[in-house]
Amino acid sequence: MNTYPGLLQYPVPKDKTPLVKGRAPSENRAHDRVPILEALQQYRGVTRFHMPGHRGGEGADPLAVSFLGQNAFLNDVTGVPGMDDLHEPHGCIAEAEKLAAEAFGADQTFFSVNGTSGAIHTMALSVLSEGDTVIIPRNIHKSVLSAVILSGAKPAFVMPSYDSFLGFALGVDADSVEACIRENPSAKAALLVNPTYYGTSVDLAPIASALHRHDMALLVDEAHGPHFRFHPQLPIPALEAGADAVAQGAHKIIGAFTQASYLHVKGNLIDRARMKAVFQYLTSTSPSYLLLASLDLARRQMVLYGRDLLEYALALAAFLRESVNEIPGLYAFGEESLGKPGADWLDPTKVTITVRELGITGFQAETFLRSRFGIQVELSDLYNILVIVSFGNTSDEISKLLDGLKALTAAVASGEVPKKLLSAQKDIPDMPGVPELALLPRKAVEKPWERVLLEESVGRVSAEVVTCYPPGIPLLFPGEVISKDTVSYMEIVKRLAFGISGPEDRTLRTLRVVKGL
Numbered sequence: 001m002n003t004y005p006g007l008l009q010y011p012v013p014k015d016k017t018p019l020v021k022g023r024a025p026s027e028n029r030a031h032d033r034v035p036i037l038e039a040l041q042q043y044r045g046v047t048r049f050h051m052p053g054h055r056g057g058e059g060a061d062p063l064a065v066s067f068l069g070q071n072a073f074l075n076d077v078t079g080v081p082g083m084d085d086l087h088e089p090h091g092c093i094a095e096a097e098k099l100a101a102e103a104f105g106a107d108q109t110f111f112s113v114n115g116t117s118g119a120i121h122t123m124a125l126s127v128l129s130e131g132d133t134v135i136i137p138r139n140i141h142k143s144v145l146s147a148v149i150l151s152g153a154k155p156a157f158v159m160p161s162y163d164s165f166l167g168f169a170l171g172v173d174a175d176s177v178e179a180c181i182r183e184n185p186s187a188k189a190a191l192l193v194n195p196t197y198y199g200t201s202v203d204l205a206p207i208a209s210a211l212h213r214h215d216m217a218l219l220v221d222e223a224h225g226p227h228f229r230f231h232p233q234l235p236i237p238a239l240e241a242g243a244d245a246v247a248q249g250a251h252k253i254i255g256a257f258t259q260a261s262y263l264h265v266k267g268n269l270i271d272r273a274r275m276k277a278v279f280q281y282l283t284s285t286s287p288s289y290l291l292l293a294s295l296d297l298a299r300r301q302m303v304l305y306g307r308d309l310l311e312y313a314l315a316l317a318a319f320l321r322e323s324v325n326e327i328p329g330l331y332a333f334g335e336e337s338l339g340k341p342g343a344d345w346l347d348p349t350k351v352t353i354t355v356r357e358l359g360i361t362g363f364q365a366e367t368f369l370r371s372r373f374g375i376q377v378e379l380s381d382l383y384n385i386l387v388i389v390s391f392g393n394t395s396d397e398i399s400k401l402l403d404g405l406k407a408l409t410a411a412v413a414s415g416e417v418p419k420k421l422l423s424a425q426k427d428i429p430d431m432p433g434v435p436e437l438a439l440l441p442r443k444a445v446e447k448p449w450e451r452v453l454l455e456e457s458v459g460r461v462s463a464e465v466v467t468c469y470p471p472g473i474p475l476l477f478p479g480e481v482i483s484k485d486t487v488s489y490m491e492i493v494k495r496l497a498f499g500i501s502g503p504e505d506r507t508l509r510t511l512r513v514v515k516g517l
């Protein structure tokens, strides 16, 4: 139950539509339409002698139908007349993509049914060919690395800024990108991530201008920013700042189904015919219409009701942030952490709760909230937990989270939750510089590899990525030469038990290296 008086002003919006009904600006009436949903409705009643095999649910295991609901099966239609073709849209998908382009400020939008990863791959392969240089920040998501591998491009890395208290990487600033452009004047594009997972974001406008002066495209992994356009308190969206193509995780932040994402393109720098061809190479010929309809509906909801829904989410998040900062030992960063390189703005609906002052790790906090309160946060790392506040959350849920956090601090004080954050883990040593690239990442993963002991890996060429948390910036990419400094750093990482992701051997006893090099 909600026991926080300040939260009472945010009642649970049981049905969020009446909350905002009638406020849709008249020029957006076209956005009331949901072409894919309409086509699915029209398909009802047709006798089905076609795929999928479950025949609208009649051929599915009854347990599946009772668990998922008949509608999930009835609407799981693909590749029949009237339902359009995602590869060559000309009907309901074309209409829906056009509405999405208008809503998100793009010239053209593609619906991705392979997550934001699929959108990133399409975007990168539309611009990059084998041997082309692409400017990327070192703290990319693995989908960007796979785009580099698939395209055969050469990465030119920009180091992101790093916040040593919070323990995570921020964005890249315009000066660093400009320096990288000078060093790589023939680069084809930059592929940047903005905002970061933790919600910090940079002003992309000067970066876009610098790239465009050199005919380089700005591609943006905006996985965590599909809502930015719909509320003025949120950071400026990449397309408005001058990006040429943007991948957005509609399933991550707004109401689409998991996997459903948008790929937007704007301007003339990107060859749209090539993008369409690449999209076809990478996309299933049997896309799920549940995913496609959810992209259509997420667009409708954002255009018609986004502003009010986000207003509500921002209010909940502001209350949460303030309340967390009143709990001794906890800290939720806000505006005061901005205005430095790599962090111009913050999406306030991302609430990072730093627990390091309690002497525990974020991993412990996550486990406590889950096991004792049935609360699951988005992620935890050594110092923090990350909570994403959405208009799908209620004030009661915020209240429950605050109760859980207070109980956590009490459990630490009583010794029930042991202080596992070692003092040595509080100051992470500086990372070694960007290693020398001996082979293009694609070549490095294509070649045979072998496993060697960490201490015997100096001078060898890595065949895998190694990232440790903090700082969440990869130490090694495939194709990079393993230096003495990198190995020494990994020894420290092992000793301090930092989180490790990427390598097959998470203990870092061994590394995968390219054979014969």
Ligand SMILES: Cc1ncc(COP(=O)(O)O)c(C=O)c1O
Binding pocket: 114, 115, 116, 117, 118, 141, 143, 193, 197, 221, 223, 224, 249, 259, 261
């Ligand atoms: C910054 C970033 N980019 C790309 C992705 C890939 O998105 P998806 O899981 O939809 O493929 C993620 C996923 O978490 C992400 O955080």
